[in-house]
Amino acid sequence: MKLVLAIVQDQDVQAVMANLTREGFGATKLASTGGFLREGNSTILIGVEEEKVEQVLRLIGGCCRTRKQLVQPISAVGGLGDLIPPPIEVPVGGATVFVLHVERFEKV
């Protein structure tokens, strides 16, 4: 058993969850916030047999679009006297996915 931990954009999360459920995968969604854009996104936990990990990654990738977003980098905003740098275009989207090993899986 592996635990797939996927961080997806809020615009894509409904499609990801619906497709996972339709394919019979168990999934749990947690609301989260990105460090750089400080915008809401979602973290999804999917416990899945090792031989199905590939299928889950393809499913997630198929639902997530990459978008360009204009961003005023918050960490760059200084005091009043500083020149505010121009906004930068940041690619956001797709999904960031971590696959962890599960030592034990139980329904208690």
Next chain:
Amino acid sequence: MKLVLAIVQDQDVQAVMANLTREGFGATKLASTGGFLREGNSTILIGVEEEKVEQVLRLIGGCCRTRKQLVQPISAVGGLGDLIPPPIEVPVGGATVFVLHVERFEKV
């Protein structure tokens, strides 16, 4: 050190958290949502020594009840023309538990 990640029903989470604390276990609760029922549930993180994992699993299992819930499967709801299938009875409850290995545990 192991990280026990338990997904429990909201009706059971208070009893689980209270019993974990009373037994001296550290625990952190995160609000979550199930993929199939799309209802709120809770994901609990419990960092615990390997020899105590069994005790934590029994404690969680002891607090969680299985209930039957009538469900109109959302993924089955089609367009207006489709026949809406009868609701199905779904066993929910108990807890879904993943045990992960912790390489390093620190209080910084």
Next chain:
Amino acid sequence: MKLVLAIVQDQDVQAVMANLTREGFGATKLASTGGFLREGNSTILIGVEEEKVEQVLRLIGGCCRTRKQLVQPISAVGGLGDLIPPPIEVPVGGATVFVLHVERFEKV
């Protein structure tokens, strides 16, 4: 790749997130609740290369202060007849950090 999972007090989480982003680390924040104090805190996920784990732990430790908090232990509050024990002083703060091994990291 390792997944650093840090539980920090809400008073410290903004500083931790800002410093992580400034140093170029990816981070995702989830709202959480402590088992003992039942107060809000934050759980931060940081996917990071193994050789940078030490730097991330120092960064987190540098932002988190330990505070003393007077607590009426909830688990000790009994029925009306029980004598309510005096509040106890509990050290809270710093961060509780778990480092997990990531088998696979993908941007899909």
